[in-house]
Amino acid sequence: MNERQLIEVIEPVLARHGLELDALDIIPAGKRVLLRVTVDGDGPEGHGPLIDDIAEASRDLSEALDESAATGAGAYTLEVSSRGVNRPLTLPRHWRRNAGHLVRITTTAGETFQGRIVASDDEGVDLLIEPEDPRPGKGTAVERRCAYADITKARVQVEMKRQDKEED
Template sequence: MSEQSSTGPDDHRRLTELIGPVVEEAGLVLEDVALKPSGTGLVLQVLVDLPEDRTDSVDIDRIAEVARAVSDALDRDDPVPGSAYELEVSSPGATRELAEPRHWRRSLGRLVRVTPVEGEKFTARLLEVAQDGVVLQRSHQAKKGMPARLLDPERWPFDRVRRAKVEVEFTD
């Protein structure tokens, strides 16, 4: 998020130092913070997530609680003096980009869509996450209507993965 923001390094640091402890106190992780132009004003975007040992999702009530706590902290110590902004607190969502090892750990057991540095995109089940890579298991369906066969698990170092994203699964 901060790559496209108007948040300078000092603003980003100041916002992170102010908002980070509030988010942590709520039992969440501060994923990112960015101050972005929006129409004639600014939007302060705060992205929060559950700790990496959790695989469930942040519910809307939890988002609302942390938004109130962040708003109170901003009212006490305005990190962007003289600027009016709208506060927006959210979570990464179901189809998050897997950019860091902790994102992969949060997605353990899920289907992921992988774009390797070399080769074709593929979908696989995330079985394990290590410091330097992941273990993925693809499946193969020989004919339409036939049950899929699980292939042997494959080890993928992070440096061989260009991009990865969680896939939404619909189950009966």
């Protein structure tokens, strides 16, 4: 299977559904090939696509690939999913779509810290760094700007109960 030909089939289908191709993995699996398509998009609230959007795109993508010569004569399995929280934040749009989320960052200087995404642009991200001791009077939150060029690794952290979502 030719990756470039597959992308030429996949991207227009995803675009019709308001989605973007984030990654394409072509994985040999015995006599079959696994086509793992990872998608991203703004979705209705600007924070990523909804599962229904992905399901519709997956059906249309399956039809388009079946009709295309890009998959070759061999059998394949199509897997379509969103980026999820386990994928690193690498592009400005990833940061924008995760505004409000807590992230763990490692910098080029080797520093590692957590912060909440306040805002982002094409050059970097504004974070709110919470004090290590969350008890009242034990420190204050600090705002920090990080250029993307200074970040070597960044991932969204899973929060079971967000502080701004807690009920009084």
